[in-house]
Amino acid sequence: MNALATSVPPLSPAPTTCSRRSQPSSPATPPSPEYADPPLVISPAPDLLATLHRLAELAVLKQELDNASMASQTSKAAVLRVEYETNYRAIEQAISAWEPRLPFGYTLANRIVDGPPDASETDVARARCDAGRALAYKHGALVMLLRLSGAANTGTGTAQVQEAVVRHAQSAIWYCVAASTTAGMQGPGDRSVSGAGLLWPLLLGASEVTEPRDRGMARQAFSAVETAFRGSVNLGRAWELVLEVWRRRDLAAVGDGQCPDPGSTGWRRVADEMGVSLVFG
Template identity: 35%
Template sequence: MLLYTKFASPKVPKRRSRAGCNFCKEKKKKCDERRPQCARCAEKNLECTYEAVRPRQRRKKDSSQSGLVHSYQQSGGPDYDEWQDGTVAEISESDCFSPVDGKFDALSPMNFSTTSDNPLSPIDGSSTIYDYGIDDDEDHPSFLVRRNSSISVVSQARSLQPDLAMIAPCPVGSPTLEFVLPVFSEFSERPNRRALVDHFCNVLSHLIVFREESGNPFQQLVLPLSHRSSPIMNAIYALASAHMEYRGVETAEKSMYFHNRAIQGLARLIEQEDKVDKIELLAAIMLLVYYEVLVQRGRSSIVDGHLKGALTIMSSSQEESSPASLFLERAFRFYDVITALSLGSAPLSTAPAAGCLIPFPPLDAPAASSLSNVDTLLGMATTLWPIMHRLSNLLSLKNDMDRAARDNQTSKSAVLRMEFESTSQAIETALTQWEPCLPPNVVAEDGVLRSATGEEFPEQLQLQSILHNALAYRHSAFVYLYRTIYGYSARREVVQKHAHFALVHCVETVTHRGPMGALLWPLFVAACEAVSAEDRALAQKAFVGIDQRQGMTNIGQAWKIIQEVWTRLDDMRDDSPEVKDTDIWRKVSAEMGVNIVFG
């Protein structure tokens, strides 16, 4: 695919005509509407017939639509009928509430089966415009694939940033068995959209998983669904386009445009109720969660709305588990806990029982793999996640206890205090006893992984990075417990000890250049309490590393918050009551007008 640079003229929004001839409508091609015969029919020597254009009719809002309509009307969004009929050309950012939020509000809780303004990154902030050109009016992914093609194309990484060059391109198995030329033409006839699929496959999908020795699960399990689902396809376009825009690359169509179309399509899926494929619905919601976390528009309640609907769908589904459903469930579990830790809310799902989570491998992963105890989305923190889930619920419990005490509800306050103390002590004990579960035939000597025979092995550096990632979570969990839950001073020795260890492990994760997709939360929690120059240098080094690798908005915003927190900590005396303030970073983020999900 040839990319060339030029100044792109403003694109005029294209509207599909409703008065075209029957042949052009059937082929989904633009019709010049000449009478008695349009140019395309004349060229093909076909009979050209037209149907009378019927006026649009507004639908009556029945009771099955009431939840969704109410959600959009409360948000001040566009009229539902116009929006549903596609007559609303654009939806503003303020209208993009989650369509699943109001739909599932009344449902029961879910359960599961089984100091510088300079840019942080050395990436050039100037925008380069790549005009790929748009020559057709096709709105949906192409469903016609030349399966008898004798050419099999393996996608190669193109246009990667230099700091992403360490990501080896993974051979992308086509969802339709074979790729055709040009590459990714199964997905769209538009070159700019094929470039977005390329970016999703060869960059983004590698940044958000820990394990893919036999293939990337986003490519294997999610991408194939896009061929029959325009909401999933548009969500993929939105996610890839948003990541490129943050990197300073402008494409012909903005990520917000794709996001709006994905939201519209998702709402239509929800209206189908029992007729919709639950896996299609969950995949679209999951991609939109990733999009919201990536762009961080300061409206993290959208993520909460998406999660609420997705978790309810999973708990009510009676379908048998499949690799795609298990993978999506694990992804929603991760974001449920991370969102609770980020926003100070309670998780939506119930805590998994100890030992019930087992690592989720990619499809066709070898059974005897050195990565066998590494989860695709949780790394070596799989057995730590039930503890993290309970930890994420403590702040909400603490707030309930304090509220009951203020309201002089003595008995309720006593019950909540007993629950709070027993749960927090159990979590502290579990964190103290927890150790990562190493893969078979792999041992740790002085923090360095070796094979049982003492020899080096191919995945050694990757595993070392994944191990440090899990240990960073453990130490940052201690920091969160002592500071946010117990209310210890920032300069208390036990807080500083665990913050230092967490920052060391974060730097080691970056140094070994392994997966960093889940590193932001432990890095942020530990960096907030960094007092010494040494620890702050560690934090900055880790932030530079993950920003270069991941390139997402929430990383840059988190770094700005950290710098302001350090400034305020430096202005406080050791005996100042503000030093005990456990919510400095929350106050800073509120003043900045951002609400970050550290995923």
């Protein structure tokens, strides 16, 4: 998670997707909603976690490509560009196609996970929390991909790209609210992941939105995460960072170009200037 947030090479190897959670269910042997594997930051989604690991590596590759281009290293840049574009398309396809694997008998429709009639409220809440957390990462990753594409890096991309960025940012924020709200319905012992696990998609999503309604949803998301995971992460500092990003985006929208739009990746520069250090994993 730190690699995704900071665009540094991941320290750990890519996780395997061979997991009991990722095996197809059988009506004859329905799996328990309880997951036997050790909890992940976005559990139960080891297949998505592997793709996010590749996304973190792609961000590093993009930096190498940009550096080679700026240094007029034509041959090196050409090789890196082919590698980057190939990996970009593969990762984009994998993330776009990904859907959460739910326990047997559970369904996902209109953003809501529902369980079978005999499922307990706690089991349904856990399934909703797990799916919401993973889907927040899915849409946060799509925001990051669109920014990496270069068309929206300065907030001046095409209308279609910017519309897609905002759409996925809205979804990331919505799922952060959903995951936090349902986490509060579980017992204290069932909360396998802290609020820090939601900070990356929440920060990416909140940094993108400009409309009052969307920013209101971001406020709700920060409040929900703080309520569900009180004491697990310094959300107050993260919220101060988002407010500063919004201030600079608003100034950029009405200014004379002297205050550039920080965009979703620009929050890191804003955080450095504010002296804010955040833990994401």
